[in-house]
Amino acid sequence: xxxxxxxxxxxxxxxxxxxxxxxxxxxxxxxxxxxxxxxxxxxxxxxxxxxxxxxxxxxxxxxxxxxxxxxxxxxxxxxxxxxxxxxxxxxxxxxxxxxxxxxxxxxxxxxxxxxxxxxxxxxxxxxxxxxxxxxxxxxxxxxxxxxxxxxxxxxxxxxxxxxxxxxxxxxxxxxxxxxxxxxxxxxxxxxxx
Numbered sequence: 001x002x003x004x005x006x007x008x009x010x011x012x013x014x015x016x017x018x019x020x021x022x023x024x025x026x027x028x029x030x031x032x033x034x035x036x037x038x039x040x041x042x043x044x045x046x047x048x049x050x051x052x053x054x055x056x057x058x059x060x061x062x063x064x065x066x067x068x069x070x071x072x073x074x075x076x077x078x079x080x081x082x083x084x085x086x087x088x089x090x091x092x093x094x095x096x097x098x099x100x101x102x103x104x105x106x107x108x109x110x111x112x113x114x115x116x117x118x119x120x121x122x123x124x125x126x127x128x129x130x131x132x133x134x135x136x137x138x139x140x141x142x143x144x145x146x147x148x149x150x151x152x153x154x155x156x157x158x159x160x161x162x163x164x165x166x167x168x169x170x171x172x173x174x175x176x177x178x179x180x181x182x183x184x185x186x187x188x189x190x191x192x193x
Contacts, residue, residue, distance in 0.1 A: 009047060010061070012037040016048075021105050024112050025055055052119075059123040062105045067127045074134040080142030081192060084135070084161065087165035088185040091165055095172025095181060103169040128162060135161040140190070148192045157192065164188040 013037040020028050030051060034044050048054040076083050094100040102108070106127045114121035135158035142148030148157070168181050 007037070007039050007043070012039060012047070013054075013058055013061040014065070016088055017061055017105065018056055020055060021102050021108065024108070028114070052117075054066050055113075056119055056123060059106070059109055059120060059127070063123070063127040067106070067130050071130050071134045074137040074141075079145055079147055080138040080144075081147040081189065083193070084138055084142070085185065087190050088165060088168065088188060089182075092169050092172070092178055092181040092185060095176075096178050100174065101173055103173040104166055109167055126170065127177065131162045131165070132158045135159075142192065152192075161188065161192070 013111065015038070016033050019032050019036045023032065028051075030041060030044070033051065033054065034041050037044065044054065048057055070087060073083055073087055075104075095103075106124050109120055110124045110128075114124050132155075136154055139148055139152070139154040139157045139161070143150050143154060168184050171184070172181060
């Protein structure tokens with residue numbers, strides 16, 4: 001019979017994710033991870049497997065806890081354009097917070113490892129696909145509401161929105177001013193009309 005875990009697995013995943021998010025995969029050591037997680041190396045290996053297995057689990061954790069918030073926004077009972085604008089403004093607000101200038105975890109993983117790590121790449125793609133589906137639903141709804149032009153293919157527009165949102169997060173990492181980031185928001189939302 002397996003002993004019960006003496007630590008909260010989800011909290012440990014969140015802690016590991018934050019270390020990878022701040023340092024990147026390559027620059028993160030096992031000591032960094034176990035220190036942040038508050039567990040021994042043996043507990044880490046027993047629960048999560050290798051550093052790479054843990055990394056993959058943190059991507060899944062991010063998708064479950066953060067990306068699903070964007071997916072959930074597609075169901076908010078408000079005009080679709082307002083929901084889209086609010087999602088973009090929230091991204092700008094996050095980048096204005098000093099401790100949030102790390103950008104998007106999926107975005108960071110895509111840049112650092114996805115090209116050479118197909119398992120990580122598949123997980124990143126899953127998260128970006130979830131974002132795309134949320135925007136696709138919002139664009140379709142906005143077209144029905146008459147606030148988003150029907151001259152745009154909703155799938156293509158959803159991909160444009162994912163790209164623009166991630167662009168804001170990349171610019172924010174470079175400490176772009178909120179005025180610059182809000183310019184991107186305004187142009188993006190205006191492109192919907």
